[in-house]
Amino acid sequence: MLQAFGDLMLILDEDGMILEHKAGNLPHHLAGQPATFQHGNIQDLLPVEAGWKITEGIRRLRENKKAVQVEYSLPTPSGKAWYESRLIPAQNKQVIVIIREVTKYKHSEEKIQTQLEQLDALRAIDHFITSGADLSQTLAGILDHVRKYLSIDAASVLLLNPYTRCLEFAAGTGFKTSAMQHTRLNVGEGLAGQAVLEHRIVHVPDLKNRKTGLLRSPDFIRENFVAYFAIPLIAKGQVLGVLEIFHRLSFSTDRNWMNFLNTLAGQAAIAIDSAMMFKDLQRSNSELMLAYDKTIDGWSRALDLRDKETEDHTRRVTELTLRLARRMNIPETELIHIRRGSTLHDIGKVAIPDQILFKPGPLTKQEWLIMRRHPLIAAEILKPISYLASALPIPRFHHEKWDGSGYPEGLTGESIPLPARIFAFADVYDAVTSDRPYRPAWKQSETLDYIAKNSGIHFDPEIVPVFIRMMLE
Ligand code: C2E
Ligand code: SIN
Ligand code: SIN
Ligand code: FE
Ligand code: FE
Numbered sequence: 001m002l003q004a005f006g007d008l009m010l011i012l013d014e015d016g017m018i019l020e021h022k023a024g025n026l027p028h029h030l031a032g033q034p035a036t037f038q039h040g041n042i043q044d045l046l047p048v049e050a051g052w053k054i055t056e057g058i059r060r061l062r063e064n065k066k067a068v069q070v071e072y073s074l075p076t077p078s079g080k081a082w083y084e085s086r087l088i089p090a091q092n093k094q095v096i097v098i099i100r101e102v103t104k105y106k107h108s109e110e111k112i113q114t115q116l117e118q119l120d121a122l123r124a125i126d127h128f129i130t131s132g133a134d135l136s137q138t139l140a141g142i143l144d145h146v147r148k149y150l151s152i153d154a155a156s157v158l159l160l161n162p163y164t165r166c167l168e169f170a171a172g173t174g175f176k177t178s179a180m181q182h183t184r185l186n187v188g189e190g191l192a193g194q195a196v197l198e199h200r201i202v203h204v205p206d207l208k209n210r211k212t213g214l215l216r217s218p219d220f221i222r223e224n225f226v227a228y229f230a231i232p233l234i235a236k237g238q239v240l241g242v243l244e245i246f247h248r249l250s251f252s253t254d255r256n257w258m259n260f261l262n263t264l265a266g267q268a269a270i271a272i273d274s275a276m277m278f279k280d281l282q283r284s285n286s287e288l289m290l291a292y293d294k295t296i297d298g299w300s301r302a303l304d305l306r307d308k309e310t311e312d313h314t315r316r317v318t319e320l321t322l323r324l325a326r327r328m329n330i331p332e333t334e335l336i337h338i339r340r341g342s343t344l345h346d347i348g349k350v351a352i353p354d355q356i357l358f359k360p361g362p363l364t365k366q367e368w369l370i371m372r373r374h375p376l377i378a379a380e381i382l383k384p385i386s387y388l389a390s391a392l393p394i395p396r397f398h399h400e401k402w403d404g405s406g407y408p409e410g411l412t413g414e415s416i417p418l419p420a421r422i423f424a425f426a427d428v429y430d431a432v433t434s435d436r437p438y439r440p441a442w443k444q445s446e447t448l449d450y451i452a453k454n455s456g457i458h459f460d461p462e463i464v465p466v467f468i469r470m471m472l473e
Contacts, residue, residue: 125267177217
């Protein structure tokens with residue numbers, strides 16, 4: 001039976017002395033021929049570590065009286081071989097040891113382990129595709145994983161600049177010098193450029209044998225790299241750049257490793273592509289925002305031009321409002337809405353007829369009724385524009401007064417939205433210090449007196465001192 005399975009069976013005494021053996025065919029397992037190891041000690045017949053593991057197994061067996069299993073490797077002429085020994089208690093404190101070669105199983109176990117790790121690496125890179133991480137986070141993450149899972153010293157990504165058609169350094173890990181950061185190669189130039197031009201992996205087992213000067217920086221020599229790989233990063237048929245891998249010792253690869261490298265580079269390219277798309281999207285989004293803001297600037301400019309006397313009123317009022325809002329520590333994220341609201345505050349006046357708007361004297365009761373509709377007209381005009389929703393309180397409530405005597409709603413105190421309360425200072429200040437068809441401009445001192453007198457009547461009494469101090473400064 002032993003011969004059929006190729007196992008080796010030993011009977012040991014409690015000190016590890018070999019009393020008897022039945023050999024299957026386990027060559028190279030014990031030193032010497034079977035005849036020589038009869039009555040030798042297992043400890044002396046095996047290399048130190050394996051012998052120690054069996055001796056330790058015998059000790060555990062004596063303690064627990066239960067079968068023990070130990071595993072160890074031995075060098076053989078055809079490479080490392082793995083063995084599994086099972087120790088079973090027998091009569092008279094003797095121990096039966098059955099030794100079996102498990103190299104084949106061990107190798108498939110290692111292969112599965114490697115494949116699991118590779119899956120892990122791919123999953124980690126997939127994560128960047130779905131997480132919406134930005135480009136620099138994505139590149140840094142990919143390089144960390146590449147370095148860890150491929151067990152290499154350093155790696156970098158060069159991205160292809162679509163305008164200059166140059167490969168430019170975008171991220172790196174594991175470098176001792178800043179040599180790589182200056183990398184700028186044309187397609188076809190250098191090893192990386194060659195990988196991109198030919199759409200294939202370029203592998204140099206020993207950089208030191210190359211005569212061409214590195215097209216990087218003199219510092220590159222100090223990195224002492226030996227092995228080099230350049231893998232083009234291709235997504236949707238487009239070359240995005242190149243992944244470079246550096247190792248300071250020579251590096252042996254097999255087909256499995258190269259396959260993994262290819263898959264990893266493919267995933268990395270998809271992650272980079274999606275991060276770049278995200279960046280483009282963000283850019284066109286902010287370009288769109290800029291276009292919107294230019295549009296509302298245009299509307300308010302049209303209004304100012306119609307009302308020649310108040311030309312530039314909107315710009316001045318907006319600046320003054322933002323200054324006051326900053327003094328009051330309104331969060332930066334709110335300021336953009338306050339800016340838009342101020343710019344559009346009197347947009348409702350487009351619906352006020354010329355003979356009322358430009359009347360060089362006091363308004364009749366009837367005319368007032370029309371004039372007082374301008375905040376509600378503004379709300380009507382702006383309501384359908386969702387991105388202006390947060391800007392609406394100023395156009396709608398800028399003529400409300402603290403004591404409730406304002407319009408259109410007659411709101412009092414803090415029920416008037418804060419942006420509108422802040423804005424009222426700038427609006428009144430700028431209106432009364434400007435000439436109007438119905439009266440000449442007031443002086444600053446008169447104006448500040450007027451605002452102080454109307455604290456708690458027209459104006460929020462807590463903001464009055466802040467505004468007056470700001471204007472006096
Ligand atoms: P506006 O000229 O931009 O004035 C904005 C606000 O500043 C006014 O809101 C008012 O609170 C304050 N203000 C402006 N001028 C004076 C002033 O001479 N005295 C005082 N005490 N406060 C002043 P209000 O009163 O709700 O007026 C809204 C808009 O109605 C004004 O915008 C202006 O376009 C128009 N308006 C107001 N009064 C008259 C007027 O007597 N004649 C004419 N033609 N238009 C007027
Ligand atoms: C490189 O910078 O890619 C290496 C240049 C070369 O050795 O051809
Ligand atoms: C502005 O664009 O000036 C308002 C928002 C800000 O201050 O950032
Ligand atoms: Fe107004
Ligand atoms: Fe105004």
